[in-house]
Amino acid sequence: MSFSKTFSPALREIRILCSQTGSASASTRQFILSKYPLIKQHNPDLPVLIREASGTPARIFARFEMGAEKHLELDNMSAQEVESKVASLLGL
Numbered sequence: 001m002s003f004s005k006t007f008s009p010a011l012r013e014i015r016i017l018c019s020q021t022g023s024a025s026a027s028t029r030q031f032i033l034s035k036y037p038l039i040k041q042h043n044p045d046l047p048v049l050i051r052e053a054s055g056t057p058a059r060i061f062a063r064f065e066m067g068a069e070k071h072l073e074l075d076n077m078s079a080q081e082v083e084s085k086v087a088s089l090l091g092l
Helices: 024-041 079-090
Strands: 009-017 048-052 059-064 069-073
Touching: 009 024, 024 048, 024 059, 024 069, 069 079
Parallel strands: 009 048
Antiparallel strands: 009 059, 059 069
């Protein structure tokens, strides 16, 4: 999965929700730490919102043009699964 490229202009926003300390969100937090800088480097104008709250299940939302929105549950996945699921959601 290559996050080192410019995403489609149809993608308007990415929102990532996860728990700050929950073990079910550990892989999602690892994804944020490892891929967020790369995503922002290649897509500086794309809003990437990260929301952490205690007890929140790990999820990612992608909003596209015309208000279309897709989301995936990321709880209890391995780091590799999170990366591949996010890539498929974003159309990579």
